Amino acid sequence: MLALEIIGRICGLPLLLPWPSYIVTVSLPSLAVFGGASQPDLGIALLSLGSHLAVTIWRIILGVILGCAAGFLIGSGTFLLARRCSGETILLALLRSLPLFGLIPLFILWFAGREIGIWMYIGFSTAIVVATGFYQAIINIPSNYLLQAKLLGATPLKQFYTVVVPAMAPELMGTVRNILGLSWAFSLGAEYTSSGDGLGHLVYLSYLYADMGKLAVLAAVYCIFGLMVHLVWSRISAQLTRWA
Amino acid sequence: MLLSLDRIGMHHVALSGEVAEALVDVSFDLDAGQFLSIVGPSGSGKSTLLNLIAGVYTPTSGSIQYSGGKLPHLGYLLQSNALFPWRTVRRNLTYSNDLRRISREQSDTEATELCRQLGLDPQAYLDKYPRELSGGEQRRVALGMAVAMAPAILLLDEPGSQLDYKAKWAIQRLVQEIAMRHRFAVICVTHDLEEAVFLGDRVIVLNAGRVEDRVEIDLPRPRRNELRTSAQFNAYIKRLMGEQSN
Numbered sequence: 053m054l055a056l057e058i059i060g061r062i063c064g065l066p067l068l069l070p071w072p073s074y075i076v077t078v079s080l081p082s083l084a085v086f087g088g089a090s091q092p093d094l095g096i097a098l099l100s101l102g103s104h105l106a107v108t109i110w111r112i113i114l115g116v117i118l119g120c121a122a123g124f125l126i127g128s129g130t131f132l133l134a135r136r137c138s139g140e141t142i143l144l145a146l147l148r149s150l151p152l153f154g155l156i157p158l159f160i161l162w163f164a165g166r167e168i169g170i171w172m173y174i175g176f177s178t179a180i181v182v183a184t185g186f187y188q189a190i191i192n193i194p195s196n197y198l199l200q201a202k203l204l205g206a207t208p209l210k211q212f213y214t215v216v217v218p219a220m221a222p223e224l225m226g227t228v229r230n231i232l233g234l235s236w237a238f239s240l241g242a243e244y245t246s247s248g249d250g251l252g253h254l255v256y257l258s259y260l261y262a263d264m265g266k267l268a269v270l271a272a273v274y275c276i277f278g279l280m281v282h283l284v285w286s287r288i289s290a291q292l293t294r295w296a
Numbered sequence: 297m298l299l300s301l302d303r304i305g306m307h308h309v310a311l312s313g314e315v316a317e318a319l320v321d322v323s324f325d326l327d328a329g330q331f332l333s334i335v336g337p338s339g340s341g342k343s344t345l346l347n348l349i350a351g352v353y354t355p356t357s358g359s360i361q362y363s364g365g366k367l368p369h370l371g372y373l374l375q376s377n378a379l380f381p382w383r384t385v386r387r388n389l390t391y392s393n394d395l396r397r398i399s400r401e402q403s404d405t406e407a408t409e410l411c412r413q414l415g416l417d418p419q420a421y422l423d424k425y426p427r428e429l430s431g432g433e434q435r436r437v438a439l440g441m442a443v444a445m446a447p448a449i450l451l452l453d454e455p456g457s458q459l460d461y462k463a464k465w466a467i468q469r470l471v472q473e474i475a476m477r478h479r480f481a482v483i484c485v486t487h488d489l490e491e492a493v494f495l496g497d498r499v500i501v502l503n504a505g506r507v508e509d510r511v512e513i514d515l516p517r518p519r520r521n522e523l524r525t526s527a528q529f530n531a532y533i534k535r536l537m538g539e540q541s542n
Contacts, residue, residue: 194376194378196374196376196378197378197380199352199374199378200372200374200378200380200441201391202352203350203352203370203372203374204391204392204395204441204445205392205395205396205445206395210395214380214391214394214395215380218380218382218383219382221382293382294425295381295382295383295384295425295426295427296381296382296427
């Protein structure tokens with residue numbers, strides 16, 4: 053931070069290379085323009101940032117819930133397909149090779165930039181990641197656990213919820229951690245060109261203004277909230293998988 | 297007669313299409329309270345035989361008869377411990393009770409008693425997770441899972457594998473004590489000749505899926521570690537070594 057401060061001040065090009073104190077004292081209050089203010093104002097800037105952040109968080113929550121449900125179904129279906137034929141290899145290869153960010157224009161076209169398009173994009177991208185993670189988790193369950201359960205008298209249904217579900221937990225925790233991080237990127241991509249609000253839209257506007265300072269503030273917001281979510285999830289998953 | 301195997305055969309088809317004979321013409325009987333050791337090198341079909349008896353596989357020829365006409369209560373100590381890592385020792389020991397919806401209070405009482413029988417202090421061990429246990433302790437808990445439902449036949453797959461000699465001897469002593477107390481029949485498969493003789497009333501030598509020899513072990517019970525240095529014990533070992541090297 054100190055190096056950035058020194059180099060930035062020496063270069064003296066705040067729009068290109070803003071230094072930390074410039075970001076805090078000038079760029080942050082200037083975000084008030086996104087809240088309709090004509091003058092930089094820290095209070096309006098923070099309110100505006102807060103409201104756009106709330107919109108983004110809401111979209112992420114909705115998209116992730118939809119995506120996890122769909123991902124679970126796709127992952128289960130892939131696993132069941134694998135038990136009947138070898139088609140799962142092709143299906144998984146297709147799923148894994150989908151260029152998620154490259155599909156953004158497609159979603160804009162399909163949903164004409166509407167709100168549902170953003171949810172669907174976040175949900176779809178989440179589903180792909182969850183499906184492959186779920187499939188990997190289920191095939192990595194050591195067969196000895198299922199044999200042990202069977203020998204002790206567990207029916208297939210009881211094997212599922214007493215063995216399969218807990219055995220998958222560590223890998224699923226990792227998949228969820230990935231999703232919680234990636235969902236910010238998915239929301240940024242979806243909001244960037246097809247929304248009138250949200251953090252991604254602010255990023256787009258800052259790009260149009262060619263204002264690195266504003267972009268740095270928004271990047272910091274993404275980092276801070278991404279880190280907070282990561283820390284909270286790390287605690288939750290550590291408690292849930294304390295046996296691992 | 298608790299169990300009777302009559303000319304059991306098992307073959308499987310390899311990926312190349314070649315038919316491999318895992319077991320050929322294996323026959324033996326087992327009565328209540330008997331210890332049977334099955335010894336042989338790796339790949340001789342020992343684990344396959346155990347899985348056949350447990351009903352995991354179906355033989356391709358021959359028949360398995362159980363007393364009462366149906367598969368009895370079996371306890372199976374797998375070669376890999378297969379403790380459920382997400383369950384504490386207590387919950388691992390009471391897994392079969394949980395499946396049968398037995399009350400938590402009764403299960404806890406049984407788990408505490410079982411823990412003592414396994415030589416583990418209930419206060420210190422019941423709430424630990426498997427990853428917090430040593431290899432020997434995990435083996436004890438796995439044995440506890442196998443005997444928790446008071447099986448008619450206890451199947452042991454390499455009970456002393458991956459354990460140092462002290463832990464191995466402790467497990468062998470424990471198996472003997474528990475089986476004698478509860479009158480289980482025991483089938484132990486092992487590649488360890490000493491283990492086979494120490495535990496067995498009878499030893500069957502298996503090689504390439506076939507029974508090569510049957511040796512009656514006439515040693516007094518309960519068998520203690522001092523017996524391992526006796527001339528009679530070592531004579532049995534030499535006899536089995538002779539068979540193994542043929």
